[in-house]
Amino acid sequence: MQQLTIRQLINLLRRVDRLSLILGLTIFIATYYGYSQYQLAGEMGEELDALERRFQVVQDDLAYLEANDETAALNATLEREKAQPQPVSLPTRDQAQVFSADIVAYAAGQQLPLTTFDRIETLVPVGNQEFPTLHHSVQTEGSREALTGILQLIGEFPSARVLDLVFSRVGGGQDRWLMAMELDVIYGR
Numbered sequence: 001m002q003q004l005t006i007r008q009l010i011n012l013l014r015r016v017d018r019l020s021l022i023l024g025l026t027i028f029i030a031t032y033y034g035y036s037q038y039q040l041a042g043e044m045g046e047e048l049d050a051l052e053r054r055f056q057v058v059q060d061d062l063a064y065l066e067a068n069d070e071t072a073a074l075n076a077t078l079e080r081e082k083a084q085p086q087p088v089s090l091p092t093r094d095q096a097q098v099f100s101a102d103i104v105a106y107a108a109g110q111q112l113p114l115t116t117f118d119r120i121e122t123l124v125p126v127g128n129q130e131f132p133t134l135h136h137s138v139q140t141e142g143s144r145e146a147l148t149g150i151l152q153l154i155g156e157f158p159s160a161r162v163l164d165l166v167f168s169r170v171g172g173g174q175d176r177w178l179m180a181m182e183l184d185v186i187y188g189r
Contacts, residue, residue, distance in 0.1 A: 090159055090188035096134050099157050099185055103138065106153055110146040115139045116180075124184055136183040141170055147179045159186040 091099070100119055107114050116139035123130040140147070147167070154160045163182040170176040 090131070090186060091157075093132065093187050096159075096185045096187040099160065100134060100136065102153060103136070103150065106150060107140055110142060110149060112140045112142040112146055112150075115141065124186060126186070131186045132189060134185045134187070136181075136185070138183060139178070139180045141176060141178045143175045144177060147177055150179070154183065157185065160184070161186070 104114065104117065106112075116137055118137040120135050122133050122135050124133040124135075138150075140150070151162075151165075154162060161184050163184060164180075165182075166180045168178045168180075170178050
C-alpha cells in the first residue's frame with residue numbers, strides 16, 4: 001500500500017472540493033431547469049385549457065346559430081314582398097291640373113261658391129327628396145253634405161294631402177258651413 005503524504009492529501013481534498021462544487025452546481029442547475037420546465041408546462045396547460053374553453057364557446061355559438069338560422073324565413077319574406085304589387089306611381093302634372101279642375105267643377109255642380117281658390121306650383125320635401133306640387137288654398141261655403149263631397153273627391157286622388165282644414169258654422173242657417181282648406185297635390189316630374 002501506498003502512503004499518502006500530506007501534500008497529496010491536500011491536493012486530493014482540493015480536487016474533491018472542486019468536484020463537490022461542480023456536482024453541487026450541476027445539481028442546482030438541473031433542479032432550476034427542471035422547476036422552470038415544470039412551471040412552463042403548467043402555464044402551457046392553462047393556456048391550452050383556455051383555448052379549449054374558447055373553442056367550446058365558439059362551437060356552442062355556431063350550434064346555436066345553425067339551430068336558429070332564419071335565412072330561409074327571411075328569403076321567403078323577401079320573395080313575398082317582391083311578388084306584391086309595386087306602389088302606385090305619382091300622377092303627372094297634367095293629371096294634377098285635371099284634379100284641380102275637378103274640384104272647381106264639383107263646387108260649381110253643388111253650387112258652392114269658391115270665395116278663394118288659389119293654386120301655385122312649388123316644391124315640397126318628402127323624406128330626403130323634393131317633389132313638384134300644386135298647392136291649393138280653397139275657401140267655400142255650403143251644406144255639410146256638399147262640403148263632405150269635396151273631401152271625398154280629395155280622398156280619392158292618390159297624392160292629395162290636406163295640410164289644414166277648418167270648418168265654421170255660418171250664422172243665419174242651420175246647415176251652412178264655411179270650409180277653409182290648404183291642400184297639396186304632389187305629382188311626378
